[in-house]
Amino acid sequence: MSDTKKIMMLGNEAIARGAYEAGVKVSAAYPGTPSTEISENLVQYGDVLYCEWSPNEKVATEVAIGASMAGVRSMCSMKHVGVNVAADPLFTVSYIGVTGGLVMVAADDPGMYSSQNEQDTRMVARAAHVPVLEPSDSQEAKDFVKAAYEISEKYDTPVIVRTTTRLAHSQGMVALEDRTDVPDKTYERDIAKRVMMPAMAKKRHLVVEDREKRLEADACTMPINRVEMRDTKIGIIASGIPYQYVREAVPEASVLKLGMVNPLPRKLIEDFAKKVDKLYIVEELDPLTELQVRSWGIDCIGKEIFTVQGEYSANMIRSAILGQKTDAKSPAQVPNRPPILCPGCPHRSVYTVLNKLKIHAAGDIGCYTLGAVAPLSVIDTTVCMGSSISTLHGMEKAKGKDYIKNWVAVIGDSTFMHTGINSLMNMFYNQSTETVIILDNSTTGMTGHQDHAATGKTLMGEVVPAINISRLCSAIGIKNVTEVDAFDIVSLEKIIKEYVASDDLSVIITKSPCVMLNQRPVTHKCASDPEKCRKCGMCLKPGCPAVTKREDGTIAIDDTLCNGCDLCKSLCKFDAITDVPL
Amino acid sequence: METKNIMIVGVGGQGTLLTSRVLGGVMLDGGYEVKMSEVHGMAQRGGSVVTFVRYGDEVFEPIVEEGCADLLIAFERLEALRYAHYLKKDGIIIVNDQRMDPMPVVMGAEKYPENIIEELSKEHKVIAVDALSEARELGNTKVFNVVILGVAAKAMEFTKEQWNAVIERVVKPKFVEINKKAFELGFEKAV
Numbered sequence: 081m082s083d084t085k086k087i088m089m090l091g092n093e094a095i096a097r098g099a100y101e102a103g104v105k106v107s108a109a110y111p112g113t114p115s116t117e118i119s120e121n122l123v124q125y126g127d128v129l130y131c132e133w134s135p136n137e138k139v140a141t142e143v144a145i146g147a148s149m150a151g152v153r154s155m156c157s158m159k160h161v162g163v164n165v166a167a168d169p170l171f172t173v174s175y176i177g178v179t180g181g182l183v184m185v186a187a188d189d190p191g192m193y194s195s196q197n198e199q200d201t202r203m204v205a206r207a208a209h210v211p212v213l214e215p216s217d218s219q220e221a222k223d224f225v226k227a228a229y230e231i232s233e234k235y236d237t238p239v240i241v242r243t244t245t246r247l248a249h250s251q252g253m254v255a256l257e258d259r260t261d262v263p264d265k266t267y268e269r270d271i272a273k274r275v276m277m278p279a280m281a282k283k284r285h286l287v288v289e290d291r292e293k294r295l296e297a298d299a300c301t302m303p304i305n306r307v308e309m310r311d312t313k314i315g316i317i318a319s320g321i322p323y324q325y326v327r328e329a330v331p332e333a334s335v336l337k338l339g340m341v342n343p344l345p346r347k348l349i350e351d352f353a354k355k356v357d358k359l360y361i362v363e364e365l366d367p368l369t370e371l372q373v374r375s376w377g378i379d380c381i382g383k384e385i386f387t388v389q390g391e392y393s394a395n396m397i398r399s400a401i402l403g404q405k406t407d408a409k410s411p412a413q414v415p416n417r418p419p420i421l422c423p424g425c426p427h428r429s430v431y432t433v434l435n436k437l438k439i440h441a442a443g444d445i446g447c448y449t450l451g452a453v454a455p456l457s458v459i460d461t462t463v464c465m466g467s468s469i470s471t472l473h474g475m476e477k478a479k480g481k482d483y484i485k486n487w488v489a490v491i492g493d494s495t496f497m498h499t500g501i502n503s504l505m506n507m508f509y510n511q512s513t514e515t516v517i518i519l520d521n522s523t524t525g526m527t528g529h530q531d532h533a534a535t536g537k538t539l540m541g542e543v544v545p546a547i548n549i550s551r552l553c554s555a556i557g558i559k560n561v562t563e564v565d566a567f568d569i570v571s572l573e574k575i576i577k578e579y580v581a582s583d584d585l586s587v588i589i590t591k592s593p594c595v596m597l598n599q600r601p602v603t604h605k606c607a608s609d610p611e612k613c614r615k616c617g618m619c620l621k622p623g624c625p626a627v628t629k630r631e632d633g634t635i636a637i638d639d640t641l642c643n644g645c646d647l648c649k650s651l652c653k654f655d656a657i658t659d660v661p662l
Numbered sequence: 663m664e665t666k667n668i669m670i671v672g673v674g675g676q677g678t679l680l681t682s683r684v685l686g687g688v689m690l691d692g693g694y695e696v697k698m699s700e701v702h703g704m705a706q707r708g709g710s711v712v713t714f715v716r717y718g719d720e721v722f723e724p725i726v727e728e729g730c731a732d733l734l735i736a737f738e739r740l741e742a743l744r745y746a747h748y749l750k751k752d753g754i755i756i757v758n759d760q761r762m763d764p765m766p767v768v769m770g771a772e773k774y775p776e777n778i779i780e781e782l783s784k785e786h787k788v789i790a791v792d793a794l795s796e797a798r799e800l801g802n803t804k805v806f807n808v809v810i811l812g813v814a815a816k817a818m819e820f821t822k823e824q825w826n827a828v829i830e831r832v833v834k835p836k837f838v839e840i841n842k843k844a845f846e847l848g849f850e851k852a853v
Contacts, residue, residue: 088686088696113702119787193701217697250724251686324723329732395727408729409747414740417764419674419709447707455769528702576778620768625708628763629770638762640794640803 083162086253091243094218094254098225099155102181103262104145107131107174109138110498111527112159113194114248115187119157119539120530128259128496133539136435136465136498137162139527141169141184148182148238151265153229157185160201161464165499170238171208173184175284177236179265181229184210188244190364191391196445196464198389200365200495205240205342211295212240213304213343214320218252223513224339224353226260227304235291244364246321246391249267266591269310277355280546296343304339305354313399315356315662317349317369318378321392330401355380358402364392394498411613424602424643425625426566426592427519430490431456432647434623435573439486439580441517442475444500446492447594448519455623460488466499467490468616469600471505473512481513481583488515488580493549494532501552508586509557515579515586519550521594527598545570553587567592569650595643604659605642606649608635612656619648663694665718667726671745672712672737673762674701677807680712680744681735684811687828689717693795698722710741710764719753735814737807738762739778745832746782753784756814758806760788789813789852805837805844822849 089097095118109119110133118127122131142145148260158166163186167484186204196277205212211231215224217622221243228239246420272280299305310421313333318326319338324333338344353359353373361370361382370382385400386392398404414585421428427448434441434451435458443459444467461471470491475484491500498519504516524530528582531537536546553561560579564571572590579586593599606621613634619627626641627648637648639660649657668685670678679733682698684741689696694717701711714726731749735848736757746755757779766772782788796853810846826842833841838842 088690088698090700117702130704196760215682222690233738246699246724249700249702251696251700252724253690253695321723328727393725393727395729406727406729408727411747412743414744414775415764415766417673417708417710417740417744418766419707421709422675433845452720454765454771526707608821623765623768627766644730 082503084569085391086255088251088253089218089222090113090117090220090249090251091218091247092117093121094221095157095225095243097254097256098222100125100184100258101222101257102226102229103115103153103260104155105129105152105163106144106154107156108129108134108143110137110140111530112161112162112187113527114243114245114459115162115528116527117187117248118185121342125542131539135533137166138168141166143322144182144184145169145173148178148180149267149428150179151267152180154180155183158187159195160186160199161195161197163201163204165465167174167204167208170210173238173616174208174210175276175281176274177287177356178232178238179267181232182238183225183228183241184238185241185243187240187248188365190244193245196462199221199399200368201240201242202341202368203366205242206368206379209292210238210240211235211340212242213297213339214242214341215339216320216323216337217247218250218254220339221247224304227339235295237291242320259339268646280629292343296346299340299343299345300347300348302340305345305348306337307334307348308337309355310334312355313357314358314360315352315358316362317352317373318362318574322364325392325394325397326362329397337507338369341369344369344377347349349373350376350378353380362386362392362397363585366459370430383531394616397451415594418453420453420625421447421452422595423641424595424645426521426590426595427451428456428624429567429569429621429645429647430519430572431458432516432651433486433569433576434458435621437576438572439488439576442468442472442487442489444489444491444495446495448490448492451490453623465495466503469500469503469507469516471515473507473510476512477510485580486515488517490517490519490578492525493518493520493522493534494530495546496549497532497534503657504553504587505556508558512585513583515576515588518587518589520549520591522599523594523597525594525596529594537570558585558587561589563589563591565592566590567645568648595645601661602644604644604661605639606644606657607636607639607660609656609658610634610635612654614651614654614656618651620655621651622647624648663718665716666723668715668733668735669735669745669748670713670715670735670743672711673741674707674709676740677735677804678713678737681807681811683714684808684825684828685715685830687717688824688833691824691828692820694718695721697721699724710744712745720836726820733817735810737810740764740774743775744779746786749786753786754788754817755788756810756817757782757788757790758793758810760792760794772841791848791851793848796851797844799838800843800847802840805820805840808833808841808844809848812845813847813852815849816852
């Protein structure tokens, strides 16, 4: 019996539920905001499906491809930049097609809440000739995942379900249904279809082209593409979350709501355009729909009044289409509150030492990217996952080792396992002399603490042997590999000085679990004695949010924030910071 | 019913997510359509965070627009000021009377604004509560957010029993009692 009760679900939770109901048997992912909660929610169905954290998105996609080939419905999920990492298998599995249904969930981040760029996955999907569904609330997030599997199997294609941060991290009401029992497809050997070497791939390319044409025609009658005729003065084509903004801003307008945004339903769009006086296209990020519609000779209004940057809102659409301004006051001019490393974060300790030694760091992706922010200001560059090590290598090859004698690469444990390891192999192979600092906090921190191959635990909670990062680096052949407690700033300073001065490739692994894992027991908090404080400001250098200045210039430590890491205490030369036992 | 708009603002790590989940739960039990929008990821790390909660007969967008909020629940004074322009003219602010210096202020690059509560009171109904002290007396500073929620609850139409039922459902069993006490404290304190 179906349970028709509606419950509140995060967009990502609903996607997980959709996968469960669609009968998915295998899922693989690498965590990345805003996609992480999909896998975290899939685990609850662990008795009927397998899910894993893979080391990166390319691996995750290939795992899903393998599961599909074996005949079951499979899924991989990732953030938008993860799609770049997975692009290699994605572009070719588009040729191969599927056995069991194959869905990739790609989570874009308009507004860059937690990302390094604002790329539009629809663009990648178009290049890969893969259909894209775009839900606009939690209920659709679940329904569209199920629809995606039907399309995947009917058209023999991988399907992308594209979400955005606003959908992924919004909660809405969802009606639950039972899991569908989907029988496994039978694997039959088909070398011409599954081995993509030139002679075979040429034939498959024709299949891909034909598939896309059929999809484009069939999209005109798919129920996920829906025409809502109201007043015909204004017609709007919208999909995803912007559809909700449109409904809020211009409730009387007619809307063509696209559930499938690639390929586009040409005839449906042409018919809709004829019925309305003025046609608007409301899409966040790149003008994909707009360019396609214009290429068909249809007159429309799009990016000349809408931005390609950030998130949209009802106020913004109201202003752009109707010329109505809100009567909201302008925001007060107040100090910014940028994100910062947590009180007690082990990265802060390492950065304090690097800052003292005036060392520049090639940075990477994680919480520790915040080492670029004042007052630490240690990180000079961050590109993408794993890039710290390889960009530093490139700098050395460009200008020689003396040019970067005050540089190190910093990378987190999870990022190192993701793609950093490849870059380190390159450093060894091509004879770099640099120092790589692996900030090992035993977790994938920024995305909310997910396990990886070096933590000893799987997504499904199984305890497994952990890859030893130190031994992994040694196995490459690197002679200078040292582990050091991240909070032992004396030893840390000594080893950094020694390794940076050396002409050999070296790795320092700074160890201390993320403070939010609560693995390092908090035994006390710190307090500052105003009598002893000489206002020298040393304890302010690490930029801990718990340490602030009083009116008179002495230091105050906020006991609700302090985690008793003692970094400030170890920097105080006047014993003005003391322990307050809990 | 016309859709109601609530915002919870604060500093990442203050527990805005739990508070919004309790709020959403109560509205759902009340038979409304509910949509909420949250912040996860990097912005959560000590940064300014905002959660939107909307409920009514039919809700489209999950965000609250500038000039549209009925209720602004602020866990910190500066954050109340930062988001005050989201309020309607007759919107209410409930603010935890606490100061947390953002990094530009700690470093001396910017000044923490003076007299925030007085300034906000010129244009809005403002209820300021020293929830941190109340929570400290209860023995756990972390539940200050539920004290604030208790105060805010007085400005909404749901009964204390409805709130308690959701707290029991949403909060980890170990912390249910202290959260119920914190809620009660705020609820009774509210004017």
